Amino acid sequence: MNDSAHPLSAIDPSTAVVSLGRPPREVGAALNPPIALASTFVGWDTPDGDTDRGYARFANASWEPLEAAVAALEGSPLPALAYASGMAAVSAALSLVPVGGVALVPATSYNGTIGLARSLAEAGALRLREIDPCDIEATVAAMDGADLIWLESPTNPLLEVVDLPRLIGAARERGVRTVVDNTFSTPLRQRPFEHGADVVVHSATKFIAGHSDVLLGIVATRDAETRARLVAQRTLHGAIAGPFEAWLALRGLRTLSLRLDRAEATAGELARRLSAASGVSRVRYPGLPDDPGHALATAQLDGYGALVSIELAGGADHADAFVRALRLVTPATSLGGVETLAERRRRQTSEPVQVPESLVRLSIGIEHVDDLWADISQALEAAAR
Ligand SMILES: Cc1ncc(COP(=O)(O)O)c(C=O)c1O
Structure with a gap:
C-alpha cells in the first residue's frame, strides 16, 4: 500500500478516505486494490522468503487496504483488524479480559455488546459489572480491580454522550484497559486514541461501508502486544472478513x-x-x-x-x-x-x-x-x- 505517501497530519480526513488503502502507484496497476480470492498465499514458511500471508485465515491481501485505511484514520500506526461482523469485533475485544477478570460494560449501549458480556459472565468467562457511564462517580468507583471498561459514545439508541477523556483518564490511572465502540461517530467525528483509549471497535457494517449491503467489523489498537493477541484470537476463532466484504467496505469508505x-x-x-x-x-x-x-x-x-x-x-x-x-x-x-x-x-x-x-x-x-x-x-x- 502507498499509505506512507500521505501523512494524515497534512491532509484533510475527507481526502484521506479517498486516498488511503490504494495499491502502489505504478504504470498499468489497478487504481483499486484487487479482491484476492485465495484460501492460501504463496511463500509461507519457505526458504525463498517468508510472508505474513500464509493461509487466508491468518492474514489476507483483501483485508489489508481496509485495515490500513481505518487504522490511519483512527490515528494508529499499526494496521487494524477486520472481522466477519461488528459482533465478531466486539467478541474479539472482550476476549482481552482474562478468564475470571472483571469487565465494566454499559447496560444501555448497543444491546449485542451487553448481551454478549452477560452470556460470557453466565458461562464464568468473566465477571461483569454493568455501568451507566454517564454517572462518572459510580463508573470510576466500579473501576477498582477491573480489567477492562467498555465505552460507546454516543450510545445506541439513547444517544447519550459519554465523557471519554475523563473516563479513559481515570481508567488509565487505575490500569484498566479501555475499549471504545466508535461505530456511531466514525473516525471522521471522534478519535478515541486521542483521549488515550487502548482499543477502538467498529461495526463497519454501518457508516464505514455505508450502503446496507455488507456485515463487517474492525478492531484497532496502537499497542503491538494487544494487536498480536487479537491476531492470534482471530486466527484461532476464525471470525474473519470475507474478501468481497472487505472490498465493499473500502469502497464505501471512499464516500464516508x-x-x-x-x-x-x-x-x-x-x-x-x-x-x-x-x-x-x-x-x-x-x-x-x-x-x-x-x-x-x-x-x-x-x-x-x-x-x-x-x-x-x-x-x-x-x-x-x-x-x-x-x-x-x-x-x-x-x-x-x-x-x-x-x-x-x-x-x-x-x-x-x-x-x-x-x-x-x-x-x-x-x-x-x-x-x-x-x-x-x-x-x-x-x-x-
Ligand atoms: C454500536 C454498535 N456496535 C456493534 C454493533 C454490531 O455490529 P454488527 O451488526 O456488524 O455485528 C452494532 C450493530 O448494530 C452497533 O450498533
Missing part, C-alpha cells in the same frame, strides 16, 4: 465524508423540526442546544452524527403506528446507510428496559431533507389519528 456531511446536516435539521412537532414528547440529538449531551458533544466530537431518536407522546402503540405510516423512510433495523431507516427499538426483546417503549431510532440517510420531512410529518399525523 460526503455521506456523513449530508446525513448529519439533515439529521440536525430534522431534529430541530421534530422538536417543534406535535406528538413527539422528546427528541434525542446531541446537536440540539438543550440536549443533555450537547456541551460534551461539542467539546468531544467533530459533528453530532446522523442518528436521531424520538419518543412518541402516545407510547409504544403510537410509535408503532408512526413507523407503519412511513412511506419513504424504511422500517428496518441497522443504521449508517444511504437510506433513512426507522425502528422502535423496544420491539427487540434484547433491548434494555432503560430504553423507553415509545423510542423510535431514525438513522438518517442522504435523501433530500424536505422529502424526509414530508414523510415523517405525514406519518406523525397519521399516527395521531
Whole structure:
C-alpha cells in the first residue's frame, strides 16, 4: 500500500478516505486494490522468503487496504483488524479480559455488546459489572480491580454522550484497559486514541461501508502486544472478513465524508423540526442546544452524527403506528446507510428496559431533507389519528 505517501497530519480526513488503502502507484496497476480470492498465499514458511500471508485465515491481501485505511484514520500506526461482523469485533475485544477478570460494560449501549458480556459472565468467562457511564462517580468507583471498561459514545439508541477523556483518564490511572465502540461517530467525528483509549471497535457494517449491503467489523489498537493477541484470537476463532466484504467496505469508505456531511446536516435539521412537532414528547440529538449531551458533544466530537431518536407522546402503540405510516423512510433495523431507516427499538426483546417503549431510532440517510420531512410529518399525523 502507498499509505506512507500521505501523512494524515497534512491532509484533510475527507481526502484521506479517498486516498488511503490504494495499491502502489505504478504504470498499468489497478487504481483499486484487487479482491484476492485465495484460501492460501504463496511463500509461507519457505526458504525463498517468508510472508505474513500464509493461509487466508491468518492474514489476507483483501483485508489489508481496509485495515490500513481505518487504522490511519483512527490515528494508529499499526494496521487494524477486520472481522466477519461488528459482533465478531466486539467478541474479539472482550476476549482481552482474562478468564475470571472483571469487565465494566454499559447496560444501555448497543444491546449485542451487553448481551454478549452477560452470556460470557453466565458461562464464568468473566465477571461483569454493568455501568451507566454517564454517572462518572459510580463508573470510576466500579473501576477498582477491573480489567477492562467498555465505552460507546454516543450510545445506541439513547444517544447519550459519554465523557471519554475523563473516563479513559481515570481508567488509565487505575490500569484498566479501555475499549471504545466508535461505530456511531466514525473516525471522521471522534478519535478515541486521542483521549488515550487502548482499543477502538467498529461495526463497519454501518457508516464505514455505508450502503446496507455488507456485515463487517474492525478492531484497532496502537499497542503491538494487544494487536498480536487479537491476531492470534482471530486466527484461532476464525471470525474473519470475507474478501468481497472487505472490498465493499473500502469502497464505501471512499464516500464516508460526503455521506456523513449530508446525513448529519439533515439529521440536525430534522431534529430541530421534530422538536417543534406535535406528538413527539422528546427528541434525542446531541446537536440540539438543550440536549443533555450537547456541551460534551461539542467539546468531544467533530459533528453530532446522523442518528436521531424520538419518543412518541402516545407510547409504544403510537410509535408503532408512526413507523407503519412511513412511506419513504424504511422500517428496518441497522443504521449508517444511504437510506433513512426507522425502528422502535423496544420491539427487540434484547433491548434494555432503560430504553423507553415509545423510542423510535431514525438513522438518517442522504435523501433530500424536505422529502424526509414530508414523510415523517405525514406519518406523525397519521399516527395521531
Ligand atoms: C454500536 C454498535 N456496535 C456493534 C454493533 C454490531 O455490529 P454488527 O451488526 O456488524 O455485528 C452494532 C450493530 O448494530 C452497533 O450498533
